[in-house]
Amino acid sequence: MPDYYVYVYIDPRNHQVFYIGKGTGSRMTAHILEANLREEPNSAKTRQIRAIQREGLEAIVRVIARGLTDAEALLVEKTLLWQLGKQLTNIATGHYAANFRPDNTLHKRLNSFDYQNGFYYYNVGEDEYRCWNDYRKYGFISAGHSPHFRDDILRFEIGDIIAARLTRKGYVGIGRILERARPVRDVRLNNQPLSDYNLEQPNLILDSNDDNQSEYVALVEWVVSVEAADAKWMPRSGLFSSQRCRASLDNQPVTVSFLEESFNISIEELLI
Numbered sequence: 001m002p003d004y005y006v007y008v009y010i011d012p013r014n015h016q017v018f019y020i021g022k023g024t025g026s027r028m029t030a031h032i033l034e035a036n037l038r039e040e041p042n043s044a045k046t047r048q049i050r051a052i053q054r055e056g057l058e059a060i061v062r063v064i065a066r067g068l069t070d071a072e073a074l075l076v077e078k079t080l081l082w083q084l085g086k087q088l089t090n091i092a093t094g095h096y097a098a099n100f101r102p103d104n105t106l107h108k109r110l111n112s113f114d115y116q117n118g119f120y121y122y123n124v125g126e127d128e129y130r131c132w133n134d135y136r137k138y139g140f141i142s143a144g145h146s147p148h149f150r151d152d153i154l155r156f157e158i159g160d161i162i163a164a165r166l167t168r169k170g171y172v173g174i175g176r177i178l179e180r181a182r183p184v185r186d187v188r189l190n191n192q193p194l195s196d197y198n199l200e201q202p203n204l205i206l207d208s209n210d211d212n213q214s215e216y217v218a219l220v221e222w223v224v225s226v227e228a229a230d231a232k233w234m235p236r237s238g239l240f241s242s243q244r245c246r247a248s249l250d251n252q253p254v255t256v257s258f259l260e261e262s263f264n265i266s267i268e269e270l271l272i
Contacts, residue, residue: 004073008037010060020080021044022073028061110250117159121240121247124166131201132166136225139190143245146214152245153181153216161270163259170233173225176261181218184208224263230260232244
């Protein structure tokens with residue numbers, strides 16, 4: 001039977017919650033016992049319990065949800081941690097942290113929270129398999145010849161907006177994902193296999209029957225794109241770059257502003 005509960009510690013001097021936890025049995029009162037032990041670490045929670053005791057008072061401990069499974073209790077705990085934030089003495093941010101909006105971001109819209117799709121960095125990675133001219137001309141991006149890069153490109157969803165960066169050049173295009181990535185052997189443009197096209201880099205097709213070594217291709221509509229010679233970049237300005245195939249641009253305001261100005265676009269409008 002579900003027997004977990006979520007509890008709060010309340011400071012009787014101001015009636016503010018200062019700690020949230022989950023547990024079973026007598027876990028809810030354990031912090032008071034621990035605070036009275038000389039060897040208890042000097043945590044913010046312990047300091048507040050002891051400060052309350054010095055006033056001749058005791059922390060108010062209350063269960064706020066009961067009859068929960070472990071997973072349910074973790075989710076309730078994280079919800080409260082997110083809501084109350086910095087007024088708490090909790091050290092951990094709790095489980096399910098990745099499912100919750102980051103702190104102090106209510107003043108702006110975030111990919112995957114306020115938009116169905118996200119805005120991502122894409123590393124063109126020109127080499128013996130890939131060519132920006134092919135990407136731009138035929139409307140696709142690719143990655144592969146390694147499970148690591150394959151898995152990255154498979155994470156793009158239909159509707160995601162990407163900023164393509166060419167190594168040692170700069171940003172060369174803003175596009176929208178039209179189809180999720182597939183092995184190159186399964187990709188067709190205008191009902192023709194991609195291998196039928198006159199690619200500048202025909203090695204894209206190599207190892208196409210090996211799912212671990214094949215290149216994976218996602219179809220893209222380029223909202224705006226430029227030749228490599230006209231790539232957009234500003235040295236020593238904090239613009240985002242990475243060797244990864246895919247990365248979120250959620251926390252890159254400098255890069256987002258640079259891209260909007262350089263390509264004369266609004267990322268927010270593209271994501272709506």
